[in-house]
Amino acid sequence: MAPRPSKPTLLELFQPHEEGDVAQTQSRPPSGKWPVPGEAMRVTAGHLLVAMAVILILLISTWMLAYRQGELRARADLQSVIFQPVERDPLNTSALPPDQPARPPARGLEAIADAQLYADPREAGLFYFVLAETRPEGALRLARFCRDRGLETWLIPRDTVGLVQVLATPGLPSTTRGDPLVLELDERIGEIGRAWKRTGGHSSLEDRYLVRGD
Numbered sequence: 001m002a003p004r005p006s007k008p009t010l011l012e013l014f015q016p017h018e019e020g021d022v023a024q025t026q027s028r029p030p031s032g033k034w035p036v037p038g039e040a041m042r043v044t045a046g047h048l049l050v051a052m053a054v055i056l057i058l059l060i061s062t063w064m065l066a067y068r069q070g071e072l073r074a075r076a077d078l079q080s081v082i083f084q085p086v087e088r089d090p091l092n093t094s095a096l097p098p099d100q101p102a103r104p105p106a107r108g109l110e111a112i113a114d115a116q117l118y119a120d121p122r123e124a125g126l127f128y129f130v131l132a133e134t135r136p137e138g139a140l141r142l143a144r145f146c147r148d149r150g151l152e153t154w155l156i157p158r159d160t161v162g163l164v165q166v167l168a169t170p171g172l173p174s175t176t177r178g179d180p181l182v183l184e185l186d187e188r189i190g191e192i193g194r195a196w197k198r199t200g201g202h203s204s205l206e207d208r209y210l211v212r213g214d
Helices: 010-027 045-082 136-148 180-198
Strands: 127-134 153-157 164-172 209-212
Touching (some): 136 153, 164 180
Antiparallel strands (some): 127 164, 127 209, 153 164
16 A cells, blocks of 8 residues: 655645635625624714714604694683673673662663664764674674663674674764763773673674774
8 A cells, every 4th residue: 555645635734714704705704694792883974974863854754743742732721711701681681790880771771672773873974883803603692691781782784794793872973082071981981891791791892993984
């Protein structure tokens, strides 16, 4: 039998090198896979921009949701104040505070039906106070409230918008507040307006204005 050569054969020389290549190939993470623990990651500027954009979107979404909830809660609170039930009936004179007795009806101010209040008593050249302009139901209640306190009032429909003007008489010859007639009627309306507010009205008739009869 021939003795085995002391030098490695050509196959043996290549065998360890191939096994080393296989080991190195297996130790590298496959392309596109998640990094293995302990491996360093490289964060680029693009990754930082994407992360900042996501965080900014989350913050804006959270703020908008909180703002919307606050707006709905504020609107509900406001509606609960505006539409709160009236504790006293404005047409019931017994509901007035003790220090504000109802003024007896003026002489010649007779009780008339609701339909008869819809009239236009204005005369050409005279000026009249418009107390309010509102829906027919509210206008009727206000007119009755004023008449119960001696102020003659009438209802004039607005043809275009479905509202009704509450007009007070008598007519005035001028719009100058220094005129005694204007001053007296204006103060009288102010007194009735404050009583209307105390009994559940939404205003004290502070927005009243003068119009001229046609």
